[in-house]
Amino acid sequence: MKNILIIEDDEAIADIVQDFLTINGFESTIVHDGAAGLAAALTKEYDLILLDVMLPGMDGIEVLKKIRSELLVPILLVTAKNEELDKLRGLGLGADDYISKPFSPTELVARVRANLAQFERLNKQEATAPKEHTIGTGDIVIQPQAMKVFVGGKEVAMKHKEFELLLFLMENIQHVFSKEELYETIWGMESIGEIRTVAVHINRLREKIEENPSEPTHIQTVWGAGYRFVP
Incomplete structure (x- = not known):
């Protein structure tokens, strides 16, 4: 059973929302101010957070920022119709969706279900996605696909x-390559008077990865x- 945190200062609205969530098979907890809502979000695991923007003390936008810096959980903002700026700010700060007051409890439940389903799909995709192959030694790590x-x-x-030169050398640890071999491998051409570029790139790499480039x-x-x- 999914557990929803309701951060809403209007007790009547919070009770109605909780009733509809219960009818639809959800567990829920109500908190009536921003600071208490933040504390609840950070001390207990919830599957989704319904967050009112207009809260006493710490407002919903500030609560959103602090929750998002700590947790990856779907957050559905509850805003007044004229709070367009708060909607945009909230989405920019990591809210997943918003719903405007007055709203239909049925629509709210539908939004909750949709955001939970989307979050689960994304988590499943991330879990089943092939992991990035990395090459690492000591404090140097390369992500070949991302070219990082x-x-x-x-x-x-x-x-x-x-990047190509470093990757090639790290894929062939301890193997000695001549300048001509490196030039032909990385630049893809026969080394006719251009092998000095290899030394230039080696020096640049040393500047970037060596603690003391003069003594690599x-x-x-x-x-x-x-x-x-x-x-």
Whole structure:
């Protein structure tokens, strides 16, 4: 049975909403102000939150911001008809949907069901989606499909050829490649007078991933032979 948190200062409206939710097979809890609603949302697991915008003390928009920073749960805003700005702000801050007062309890229940179903579908898709293949060693992690590089947990911007070069070296740890081999592999052309670009890109990579680029520990030069990546 799904459990709904109702944050609504109008006791009559809250009671009507709770009655209709109960009739339709939902459990629910009523809280009448923003601070108490926030505390309830953060201390107990709810399947959906009905959040009135106009609340005493902490208003609904502020409650929304704080809940969304902590929880991934469907949030349905309850607004007055003339609160267009609050609707837009709420959706921009992560509300999933809104319904305007006065509303039909039947419509409200339908919105609750629709948002719960959508949330469950998204969770199922995420759970069954193939995970991103990553290549990592030490504090360096590459997400090949997303073309992202992280060093010490922070994303590092890479140009296309820099990314390809780093990925190739990390896929072939400890293997020594000559400048000619790297140029032909990454740039796809025979190395005719252009292999100096390999050294330029190696230096750029060192600036981005090495703690001390002048004394690299990962992308090492093997004198007279080329470069290798060391974990």
